[in-house]
Amino acid sequence: MKKILALAAALLMVAGVCTAQEVNKIRTIQLGENFYCIDDPGSRQFFFVGTDKVILVDTGFGKYKLTPVIRKISDLPIEVVLTHGHVDHIGGLQEFGECYACEKDFQMLPENVKKKPLKDGDKIDIGNFVFDIIEIPGHTEGSIVLLEKNKKFMIAGDSVQEGPIYMFGDISKFDTYIESMQKLMEYSASAEKIYSAHNTLSYGPEYIQYCIEDAMLFREGKITPEKTEIHGRKCNVYRGQHVSFFAD
Numbered sequence: 197m198k199k200i201l202a203l204a205a206a207l208l209m210v211a212g213v214c215t216a217q218e219v220n221k222i223r224t225i226q227l228g229e230n231f232y233c234i235d236d237p238g239s240r241q242f243f244f245v246g247t248d249k250v251i252l253v254d255t256g257f258g259k260y261k262l263t264p265v266i267r268k269i270s271d272l273p274i275e276v277v278l279t280h281g282h283v284d285h286i287g288g289l290q291e292f293g294e295c296y297a298c299e300k301d302f303q304m305l306p307e308n309v310k311k312k313p314l315k316d317g318d319k320i321d322i323g324n325f326v327f328d329i330i331e332i333p334g335h336t337e338g339s340i341v342l343l344e345k346n347k348k349f350m351i352a353g354d355s356v357q358e359g360p361i362y363m364f365g366d367i368s369k370f371d372t373y374i375e376s377m378q379k380l381m382e383y384s385a386s387a388e389k390i391y392s393a394h395n396t397l398s399y400g401p402e403y404i405q406y407c408i409e410d411a412m413l414f415r416e417g418k419i420t421p422e423k424t425e426i427h428g429r430k431c432n433v434y435r436g437q438h439v440s441f442f443a444d
C-alpha cells in the first residue's frame with residue numbers, strides 16, 4: 197500500500213501537481229485588513245477582498261487550486277490581475293478562464309483564456325482598495341505595478357526585489373527597465389512597502405533606486421558575470437550591490 201501511495205505521489209510530482217503534503221505547506225498570511233498573501237515558495241500571489249469582488253494578483257505555477265484557498269476568506273467573485281506573463285505567474289489561469297493584464301504580455305498567455313487589457317493610468321476600484329496601474333516594461337514588455345496610494349503599498353511582481361531578476365534576451369531591455377524604474381521612483385513617496393512575488397516579502401521604496409543603480413552598473417559593464425545555469429539554460433548571473441540579474 198505504501199509503495200502504491202509513493203508511486204502515486206511520484207506521478208503527481210512528474211505531472212507537476214503538488215502532493216497534499218505540499219499543498220498543506222502553502223500558507224495564507226494576512227497582511228492588512230482584507231489583504232492577503234498566498235505564500236507559495238515558488239511564486240507568491242496576493243488577494244484583496246473588495247466590497248463586491250476579490251482581486252487575485254497572479255496565479256502561480258498552477259500546481260494547486262487557488263479558489264479553495266480564497267474561499268476560506270471570502271465567497272465573493274474572483275477576478276485575476278497579472279503583474280506580467282511569466283509562467284510562474286500565469287500557471288493557474290485555466291481555473292479562472294479570464295484575466296486582466298497589460299496587452300503587451302497577451303502573447304505569453306494561454307490562447308483559451310479571455311484577456312482584458314490594462315494600461316498605464318487605469319484604475320481598479322474594488323471599494324476597499326483603489327489600485328493605480330503603472331506600466332513598467334523591462335522584466336517583460338507588459339510588466340505592471342499595482343499602486344494603492346491610500347494604503348501606501350505597491351505590488352510589483354518580479355521587477356523590484358533582490359533577484360536574480362530574469363532579464364534574458366535583448367540587452368536593451370536593461371535600458372527599458374532603468375527607464376521604468378526611474379518612472380516608478382516618481383511614485384516612491386506613495387508607497388512604504390513594495391510587495392514582491394519572490395525572495396523577501398516586501399521591500400522599502402529605496403529598493404527602486406537600488407534596482408536602477410545595479411542595472412546601470414550592469415549596463416556600464418561594471419559587474420563581473422558568474423556563469424550559472426537556470427532551468428537547464430546556461431546563463432550569467434550579475435550580482436550588483438543590492439540586486440542581481442540573470443542575463444545571457
Ligand SMILES: [Zn+2]
Binds near residue numbers: 280282335354362
Ligand atoms: Zn517574471
